[in-house]
Amino acid sequence: xxxxxxxxxxxxxxxxxxxxxxxxxxxxxxxxxxxxxxxxxxxxxxxxxxxxxxxxxxxxxxxxxxxxxxxxxxxxxxxxxxxxxxxxxxxxxxxxxxxxxxxxxxxxxxxxxxxxxxxxxxxxxxxxxxxxxxxxxxxxxxxxxxxxxxxxxxxxxxxxxxxxxxxxxxxxxxxxxxxxxxxxxxxxxxxxxxxxxxxxxxxxxxxxxxxxxxxxxxxxxxxxxxxxxxxxxxxxxxxx
Amino acid sequence: xxxxxxxxxxxxxxxxxxxxxxxxxxxxxxxxxxxxxxxxxxxxxxxxxxxxxxxxxxxxxxxxxxxxxxxxxxxxxxxxxxxxxxxxxxxxxxxxxxxxxxxxxxxxxxxxxxxxxxxxxxxxxxxxxxxxxxxxxxxxxxxxxxxxxxxxxxxxxxxxxxxxxxxxxxxxxxxxxxxxxxxxxxxxxxxxxxxxxxxxxxxxxxxxxxxxxxxxxxxxxxxxxxxxxxxxxxxxxxxxxxxxxxxxxxxxxxxxxxxxxxxxxxxxxxxxxxxxxxxxxxxxxxxxxxxxxxxxxxxxxxxxxxxxxxxxxxxxxxxxxxxxxxxxxxxxxx
Numbered sequence: 290x291x292x293x294x295x296x297x298x299x300x301x302x303x304x305x306x307x308x309x310x311x312x313x314x315x316x317x318x319x320x321x322x323x324x325x326x327x328x329x330x331x332x333x334x335x336x337x338x339x340x341x342x343x344x345x346x347x348x349x350x351x352x353x354x355x356x357x358x359x360x361x362x363x364x365x366x367x368x369x370x371x372x373x374x375x376x377x378x379x380x381x382x383x384x385x386x387x388x389x390x391x392x393x394x395x396x397x398x399x400x401x402x403x404x405x406x407x408x409x410x411x412x413x414x415x416x417x418x419x420x421x422x423x424x425x426x427x428x429x430x431x432x433x434x435x436x437x438x439x440x441x442x443x444x445x446x447x448x449x450x451x452x453x454x455x456x457x458x459x460x461x462x463x464x465x466x467x468x469x470x471x472x473x474x475x476x477x478x479x480x481x482x483x484x485x486x487x488x489x490x491x492x493x494x495x496x497x498x499x500x501x502x503x504x505x506x507x508x509x510x511x512x513x514x515x516x517x518x519x520x521x522x523x524x525x526x527x528x529x
Numbered sequence: 530x531x532x533x534x535x536x537x538x539x540x541x542x543x544x545x546x547x548x549x550x551x552x553x554x555x556x557x558x559x560x561x562x563x564x565x566x567x568x569x570x571x572x573x574x575x576x577x578x579x580x581x582x583x584x585x586x587x588x589x590x591x592x593x594x595x596x597x598x599x600x601x602x603x604x605x606x607x608x609x610x611x612x613x614x615x616x617x618x619x620x621x622x623x624x625x626x627x628x629x630x631x632x633x634x635x636x637x638x639x640x641x642x643x644x645x646x647x648x649x650x651x652x653x654x655x656x657x658x659x660x661x662x663x664x665x666x667x668x669x670x671x672x673x674x675x676x677x678x679x680x681x682x683x684x685x686x687x688x689x690x691x692x693x694x695x696x697x698x699x700x701x702x703x704x705x706x707x708x709x710x711x712x713x714x715x716x717x718x719x720x721x722x723x724x725x726x727x728x729x730x731x732x733x734x735x736x737x738x739x740x741x742x743x744x745x746x747x748x749x750x751x752x753x754x755x756x757x758x759x760x761x762x763x764x765x766x767x768x769x770x771x772x773x774x775x776x777x778x779x780x781x782x783x784x785x786x787x788x789x790x791x792x793x794x795x796x797x798x799x800x801x802x803x804x805x806x807x808x809x810x811x812x813x814x815x816x817x818x819x820x821x822x823x824x825x826x827x828x829x830x831x832x833x834x835x836x837x838x839x840x841x842x843x844x845x846x847x848x849x850x851x852x853x854x855x856x857x858x859x860x861x862x863x
Contacts, residue, residue, distance in 0.1 A: 380733060422856045
């Protein structure tokens with residue numbers, strides 16, 4: 290399997306605060322990488338740094354071997370980086386279908402073709418029957434699925450899912466797990482940020498643990514869960 | 530996979546669409562015959578149609594792309610002065626000065642957008658006021674070029690196809706063609722890729738980027754298109770006025786009027802700016818007899834009414850209702 294994404298020494302600073310400090314991540318095609326860590330660990334910042342929403346102070350981002358460190362977010366999206374937002378951002382005035390149409394237009398000028406792609410994706414996230422609803426009227430769980438459909442419409446080779454499970458019922462979470470597994474079987478590399486441990490342990494091939502902007506552990510889900518440093522980061526030194 | 534029933538019943542929309550187009554065409558035919566039917570209202574008709582064109586052009590940037598400009602009078606003035614100075618100083622025929630004016634406006638929009646579109650929020654709007662003011666002061670002070678504060682008088686225009694461009698009838702059909710082209714252009718863009726890219730940028734620039742849309746490039750293109758279209762109307766307006774003074778052509782009030790026309794009619798809709806123009810011009814004409822020079826009062830009143838009862842503008846509100854109804858039907862069909 291080819292290497293899809295590599296983050297080298299990624300460092301991000303917000304004023305005096307070092308949000309990410311020398312983080313290294315490697316991701317292969319078809320692999321699902323879980324990104325965990327306590328609140329404020331820098332998970333979302335790492336997402337934003339990798340997808341081009343936050344400038345790096347130091348370090349590089351390689352996408353299929355190509356240096357994309359200085360490319361803007363929209364250029365990275367066109368190369369095949371799909372992302373969702375933690376706080377979902379639908380184009381509220383547009384319909385659900387039109388929301389997915391916009392990224393689908395990336396690969397075709399033809400409205401009909403774009404609409405076919407968009408409808409197929411909406412069916413895949415089970416929003417097909419809401420295609421004509423204004424996106425601003427969707428509830429939270431459906432907005433999350435719309436985020437995912439939009440991210441998929443850019444035809445991602447690497448997909449970044451920022452808490453797509455939050456607010457979903459356990460059965461809906463299970464459906465999402467199945468969906469993501471299917472995508473990874475298609476060869477898409479996936480990075481998942483999630484708070485729900487059960488889900489991330491079940492879903493990920495590989496887990497990276499961040500705490501206070503640094504990578505403190507990584508490995509198979511089971512190894513990581515038993516790592517004393519991880520337990521300490523989550524529960525405090527006394528327990529460990 | 531879901532069966533085909535998801536696709537809404539085409540018949541339901543077709544009626545809608547046919548009615549819409551029929552109404553639109555009916556209005557257009559009525560407008561086309563106005564010089565014969567109501568010759569006394571020729572001047573009003575020209576002013577109305579030019580405003581339709583300007584507001585529609587403004588809306589490409591202000592409504593569809595969400596970048597509110599209060600400086601579009603700059604392009605009106607640019608167009609009118611290009612015609613006037615071109616004819617007086619360089620003996621430039623109007624079919625040359627019109628494309629020159631459009632190119633100048635597109636160039637100005639490009640340079641101006643390059644500088645300001647990296648800013649977000651109200652900064653662009655503030656800059657638009659500044660640029661129009663700079664042009665106005667330039668037109669007043671650069672006497673050698675523009676004739677200064679007293680302005681210039683367009684004495685003579687070459688006749689394209691033998692048409693006298695000072696003739697009100699000719700101007701009327703010119704304005705009609707202009708307004709129709711502006712609306713047609715927006716109707717063409719709306720369902721296509723660029724139309725959706727503009728809306729994506731308006732709704733959320735960061736989410737647009739995630740969809741592979743370059744917000745700065747889209748805003749620039751929308752601005753250049755908008756500016757060029759307004760300038761073409763400015764050329765026509767120059768022939769209509771034939772006495773060009775900076776105070777009238779680069780006026781902030783003109784910029785505000787263009788913006789409000791689109792906002793009242795419905796931002797980001799194909800027919801909204803046109804409806805807004807009809808409403809504003811007819812209301813002003815109607816009330817002029819009742820309360821002298823009460824234009825500002827009417828604007829104020831219209832804005833309050835729109836903000837209270839139709840914050841998306843008249844056509845905007847209607848569109849919203851139509852989208853909701855269409856969705857309700859698509860659900861009820863199952």
